[in-house]
Amino acid sequence: MEQAKAPSLTYQGSGVDYEQMDPAKRAAQICALTTADNLAHHGMREVPWSRGESVYLTEEDDRYNGHVEEGLGTKNRVAEAMRRLTGQLSFNLIAQDLLAMIVNDMITLGVMPVTVAMHLAAGSSDWFADEPRVANLMEGFAEACDIARCTWGCGEMPTLKVLVHPDFPVLAGSAAGIIKPKSRLIDPRNLRDGDVITFLPSTGIHANGLTLAQQIAESLPDGYLTDIGNGQTYGDALLVPTPIYVPVLDDLLGAGIVPHYTVNVTGHAWRKLERATEPFVYVIHAVPEVPPVLQFIQHHGNLTNEEAYGNLNMGAGFALFLAQNDVRAASDVVRRHGMELFNAGYVTKRGDLKAVEILPLDLTFDAESLKVR
Amino acid sequence: MEQAKAPSLTYQGSGVDYEQMDPAKRAAQICALTTADNLAHHGMREVPWSRGESVYLTEEDDRYNGHVEEGLGTKNRVAEAMRRLTGQLSFNLIAQDLLAMIVNDMITLGVMPVTVAMHLAAGSSDWFADEPRVANLMEGFAEACDIARCTWGCGEMPTLKVLVHPDFPVLAGSAAGIIKPKSRLIDPRNLRDGDVITFLPSTGIHANGLTLAQQIAESLPDGYLTDIGNGQTYGDALLVPTPIYVPVLDDLLGAGIVPHYTVNVTGHAWRKLERATEPFVYVIHAVPEVPPVLQFIQHHGNLTNEEAYGNLNMGAGFALFLAQNDVRAASDVVRRHGMELFNAGYVTKRGDLKAVEILPLDLTFDAESLKVR
Numbered sequence: 211m212e213q214a215k216a217p218s219l220t221y222q223g224s225g226v227d228y229e230q231m232d233p234a235k236r237a238a239q240i241c242a243l244t245t246a247d248n249l250a251h252h253g254m255r256e257v258p259w260s261r262g263e264s265v266y267l268t269e270e271d272d273r274y275n276g277h278v279e280e281g282l283g284t285k286n287r288v289a290e291a292m293r294r295l296t297g298q299l300s301f302n303l304i305a306q307d308l309l310a311m312i313v314n315d316m317i318t319l320g321v322m323p324v325t326v327a328m329h330l331a332a333g334s335s336d337w338f339a340d341e342p343r344v345a346n347l348m349e350g351f352a353e354a355c356d357i358a359r360c361t362w363g364c365g366e367m368p369t370l371k372v373l374v375h376p377d378f379p380v381l382a383g384s385a386a387g388i389i390k391p392k393s394r395l396i397d398p399r400n401l402r403d404g405d406v407i408t409f410l411p412s413t414g415i416h417a418n419g420l421t422l423a424q425q426i427a428e429s430l431p432d433g434y435l436t437d438i439g440n441g442q443t444y445g446d447a448l449l450v451p452t453p454i455y456v457p458v459l460d461d462l463l464g465a466g467i468v469p470h471y472t473v474n475v476t477g478h479a480w481r482k483l484e485r486a487t488e489p490f491v492y493v494i495h496a497v498p499e500v501p502p503v504l505q506f507i508q509h510h511g512n513l514t515n516e517e518a519y520g521n522l523n524m525g526a527g528f529a530l531f532l533a534q535n536d537v538r539a540a541s542d543v544v545r546r547h548g549m550e551l552f553n554a555g556y557v558t559k560r561g562d563l564k565a566v567e568i569l570p571l572d573l574t575f576d577a578e579s580l581k582v583r
Numbered sequence: 584m585e586q587a588k589a590p591s592l593t594y595q596g597s598g599v600d601y602e603q604m605d606p607a608k609r610a611a612q613i614c615a616l617t618t619a620d621n622l623a624h625h626g627m628r629e630v631p632w633s634r635g636e637s638v639y640l641t642e643e644d645d646r647y648n649g650h651v652e653e654g655l656g657t658k659n660r661v662a663e664a665m666r667r668l669t670g671q672l673s674f675n676l677i678a679q680d681l682l683a684m685i686v687n688d689m690i691t692l693g694v695m696p697v698t699v700a701m702h703l704a705a706g707s708s709d710w711f712a713d714e715p716r717v718a719n720l721m722e723g724f725a726e727a728c729d730i731a732r733c734t735w736g737c738g739e740m741p742t743l744k745v746l747v748h749p750d751f752p753v754l755a756g757s758a759a760g761i762i763k764p765k766s767r768l769i770d771p772r773n774l775r776d777g778d779v780i781t782f783l784p785s786t787g788i789h790a791n792g793l794t795l796a797q798q799i800a801e802s803l804p805d806g807y808l809t810d811i812g813n814g815q816t817y818g819d820a821l822l823v824p825t826p827i828y829v830p831v832l833d834d835l836l837g838a839g840i841v842p843h844y845t846v847n848v849t850g851h852a853w854r855k856l857e858r859a860t861e862p863f864v865y866v867i868h869a870v871p872e873v874p875p876v877l878q879f880i881q882h883h884g885n886l887t888n889e890e891a892y893g894n895l896n897m898g899a900g901f902a903l904f905l906a907q908n909d910v911r912a913a914s915d916v917v918r919r920h921g922m923e924l925f926n927a928g929y930v931t932k933r934g935d936l937k938a939v940e941i942l943p944l945d946l947t948f949d950a951e952s953l954k955v956r
Contacts, residue, residue: 234711235740237718241725242735251732252697266736277759279700279739284746324625327652331753338607345610352614359624362615363639366652367608373657373751380704380746384757386650
């Protein structure tokens, strides 16, 4: 007789309710738009379609400028927990996650990050007094900047008593970057029927889905020390850092390969593949291998494929929509960075239909599944 | 017989310990510096002396670029408390404070903010579901951007359960800006013996000293509803927003008046006047009128002048160090913005001595009082 399954852990159940949150995002977007005319004072103009993209663009005669603000989410809770359990310092790893969250968003339109800032808001001055932890975090962020070919210029480190939990700071930051020459712009309006959907591989959970991952840890007798089946503890597997895709994109653009669009696979996971404004159907004929830690989460969280692929990257770290003619050359560039470009499917036009069809899983995400981009 | 005084509320007593925090800032600065060479990849070079200033600069042939990351601190607690007490929405006011914290730092070296981002990290999705509150906040931020002549381009609004208090989000953000033409650069190396110390007026507490301000509210029978002596409640007086000094600086620079240095008077208050690297003595012969709310805080917090002027702006919102010949023209520009430029003293050279001497108060801040800039 089949064992009764535990109730499925969904995102609403975990306390993060996108239905509630998204109207605020929409209000922000509406108010922000009213300030667009102020660019003229600085001799710049807005790139209107970039509002709501992962990076905001302004235009000048010789360049585009890009600006991103992003955060780590709650992944530092795992680093703190693993330190208590094992003594190991992994703040350098989450520092890479933080930078990746910022710069992997920035590159989606071809913007190369030039300067980045770290915002580290702690709930207690004690957090800052732990010098090995602080040094480990700072060193990791600097190393990640070297990978991302950008410079750590500034930052902010307040103590916000009451607002922030004393053990778990809020880690965030920003980047300012450029597209120069302007021919390196990735413009979603280039997306068309017949484009190839390719993925850069993910290394694990990256920095999305951690609230759920932590709930699962709480439900396991050995928590973060549970072997996920390959000899690795759950905590260590969660802490494998997000790849920084900047050098890959930089070298693709440098080789004259300009993707028709790209998507950084984060919070809405595979639902985000249909992020472009123009309606297309994204037909997936092959799904990449799922990293063991995500298999573990899907199993122990008892997630349907809809929940798993709708919220976790499931092996797809970053999507590149490429002209068919560019796929081979792009694969060569990607391989030089020690990764394999995964050929997942194609973009097609079916009138006004917008959907992600994952054929091997018999799963479709319709336009409604991604209300706010 | 004189009444026994309550023990003085100092910053260490309020739980924000700069002695503990500053080594982390120093570690960050050391690690950040190792990434400076990455600028060459983008055809830029660093402005080394800008590290540790309020805004980080990179240089190109035709411009400087500036980047700032900043936060509001804890002032939103006052807005939330006043809403509970009176029903009034003042999130538009703290939104202006947030923008002011970002852009008033950016202009210190002459950088004009072009694009800004808001980071609003809540502890519960419920916070975002309160539409009047959210709308009020967003409208205030957009209005503040119009004052600051910049564009709200992007942002981030995560729900960070456990990390952030459900009622009190962390509000932060960033700005990217430019100095163009390059002659508008404010270079602290221009600071010299005989320069005039002038202040743009503050409107109240701005966004620094709020932890202390809140402790005082807790100690008062009527809390935030206490009349501070001019018919205004303590809560309303605290919520008067920080001025956005961008248009004043923009118009000064546009008129060819380039200050030799400037200081945004924030966390270290008057200690920050000696922020420039080169040692000078800052002789203050006149102090501006103290806003009633700061008088109230000094009285009820039983702060010495050293504590008050070392942590609260005490009427000096932004310091401009000007060549003597520029003072009259600068005053005219400032007056057109509805403010009076306050002539507070002069800069002088006394060998390697670095100090702020506030003669009317018989108070000196030596170099040790400002360990991290």
